[in-house]
Amino acid sequence: MKFSEIPYVRPDFAAAKVFYAAAAGRLRAASGFAAAEAVFLEAEEFAAGLETALAVAEIRRDMDTRDPFYAGESAFIDRLRPELREYEQLFEDALLATPFRAEFEAKYGRMMFTGAEISRRAFTGALVAPMQRENALCSEYSRLLASAQIPFEGGACTLSQLTPFKRDPSRERRAAAWAAEDAWYASHAERLDSLYAELVELRGGMGRTLGHAGFIPLGYDLMGRSCYGPGEVARFRAAVLEHVVPAAERACAIAAERLGLRLPIGYADSDVWFAGGNAKPAGSSGQILAAARRFYHELSGETAEFIDFMLDGGYLDVLSRPGKASGGYCTSLPSLGAPFIFANFSGTSGDVDVMTHEAGHAFAAYTARNIVPLACRSPGYEACEVHSIGMEYFAEAWAGAFFGEAADRYRWQHLAAALAFIPYGALVDHFQHECYRRPDMTPARRNALWLELQQAYMPWLKPEAELGYLASGRAWQRQRHIYQYPLYYIDYCLAQAVALQFARLISEEGPAAAWRRYMAYARPGGTRSFLELVALAGLRSPFDPAALEQTAAWVLSRLEASAP
Ligand SMILES: [Zn+2]
Structure with missing residues (x-):
């Protein structure tokens, strides 16, 4: 079925409440595994239908924000959806209490209970009020950043509109863009300091309400982490300092030499890899879509089927047009087994x-569309x-189709940026752990701490004295995860440490052999933990310092061998 042909039926929330309450009762009363499983499968189908209707309404609202019908449906859903949670929870409690857990685990895997248990222990009724306050503070942060109208070259830019100018091939122009951004942040510095101070205090209190010493254990539960804790993450960061930082510094030195500079460099030169500017896609949006179809067709049978499904069924909407919502996301329509990609090409x-x-x-x-239960179609964030x-x-390998003559430059900058990203991500993570560990730090102490940590993780970077805001140690305030998604960020570093092993396999064993390992990783969806998936693909744990050392050395050798 094409996306445009999917019928939309308004969800009946009153009936859904009745359904979940009754299903919880029937599950508790089930006298054998067969009866319990029948109720469970019925609830799965019900949830898939409901989630699909919600996703269709959201996507169609975003495809045309001027359509009053879907705007109304979205408002209706936003109003009534939260009330359903309590009834879904009734069912989840009944499932966690089932005497047939061993039979369920044997058939559907143990992760179906692991996730539910983690989310259960991360919540109690006493957290509702602080969570509402937390939402209000996060919304204020988000509104503040979205409201930016930064004077630049006679016009006004949002923060994201300013981004391309910060990487402009002309040094003068990008320095001006960084200065404009710096001035805007400087005028909001004190509010950004105090917003975070309140969030740290609030989250610490939430952790203590649950019986923890502070926020960190709750933060790990909120991220759904099931196979590692703060100790493993701290050792990963130590390995980043030892093995990745020197390699990343060398890559930055190569790029700086191209710009006629020596390390340390300032912000205005920190995101530019070539004197002539970074690689840009060669063609129109139509050519990018055609290149994507070719890439997925040539890569494997599985990806060929996938891209035809997406493109021919209209399961992606990526071209910008009047009335379309901004931003982008990937969502799914579970009862149809279909993902949907929403984006705005720029x-x-x-x-x-x-x-x-x-x-x-x-x-x-x-790939995971037929996995039962729904909650196990997707693994954790890092995975x-x-x-x-x-x-x-x-x-x-298909960079030529996307980037034309800039393909070699693209490959170089892609690898160099990946290497340099890992220390940055570890820095963001280290900073957050320290803030939650020492909630009594003053804003000034927090900013000083950022500068100290930045010096250790990114020794190639020295903020320009004229960028007063960045030089004051507040660069972390631009990273929205620190405010909105606490302790989320190291996930990208762990994932990069695994994904770079794929990059190495592709180059050493060829795409076909590497692809079999990718499928071994992707096929189980979320029925396995992150580290189990890594092992299934025959890759090494990102927490193994020797593996990280080898990965960093391999990336650096590639960057030194091919200098376009
Ligand atoms: Zn992503």
Whole structure:
């Protein structure tokens, strides 16, 4: 069925409440596994139908924000959906209490209970009020950043509109863009300090309400982490400092030499890899879509089927047009087994990312579309980023189709940026752990801490004295995860450490052999933990310092051998 032909029926929330309450009762009363399983499967189908209707309403609202019908449906859903949670929880409690757990685990895997248990222990009624306050503070942060109208070259730019100018081939122009951004942030610095101070205090209190010493254990539960804790993450960061930082510094030195500079460099030169500017896609949006179809067709039978399904069924909407919502996401329509990609092409290399990174997420969802239960179709955040970042490396062999003559430069900058990203991500993570560990730090102490940690993780970077805001140690305030998704970020580093192993396999054993391992990783969906998936693909744990050392050395040797 094409996306445009999917019938939309308004969800009946009153009937859904009755359904979940009754299903919870029937599950508790089930006298054998067969009876309990029948109720469970009925609830699965019900949930899939409901989630599909919600996703269709959301996508159609975003495809045309001027359509009053779907705007109304969305408002209706936003109003009534939260009330259903309590009834879904009744059913989840009945499932967690089932005497047939061993039979369920034997048939559907143990992760169906693991996830539910983690989310259960991360919540109690006493957290509702602080969570509402937390939402209000996060919304204020998000509104503040979205409200930016930064004077630049006679016009006004949002923060994202300013981004391409910060990487402009002309040094003067990008320095002006960084200065404009710096001035805007400086005028909001104190509010950004105090917003985070309140969030840290609030989250610490939430952790203590649950019996923890502070926020960190709750933060790990909120991220759904089931196979590692803060100790493993701290050792990973130590290995990043030892093995990745020196390699990344060398890559930055190569790029700086091209710009006629020596390390340390300032922000204005930190995101530019070539004197003539970074690689840009060669063609129109139509050519990017055609290149994507070719890439997925040539990569494997599974990806060929996937891209035809997406393109021919209209399960992606990526072209910008009047009335369309901004931004992008990948969602899914569970009862149809279909992912959906929503994006706005902008003529930058971000457009290629939509067709490699976002489509990597969509491919994994498509591959896992028949897994029961629904909650196990997708693994944790760090594991999902391997689907997407890994797919970026498979696409490198087709970089010519996306980037034309800039293909070699693209491959170099892609690898160098991946290497330099890991220390940055570890820095963001280290900073957050320290903030939650020492909630009594003043804003000034927090900013000083950022500067100290930045010096250790990114020694190649020295903020320009004239960028007063960044030089004051507040660069972390631009990273929205720190405010909105606490302790989420190391996930990208762990995923990169695994995805780079795919990059190495592709180059050493060829795409076909590497692809079999990618499928071994993707096929189980979320029925296995992150580290189990890594092992199933025959890859090494990102927590193994020797594996990280080898990965960093391999990336650096590639960068030194091919200097376009
Ligand atoms: Zn992603």
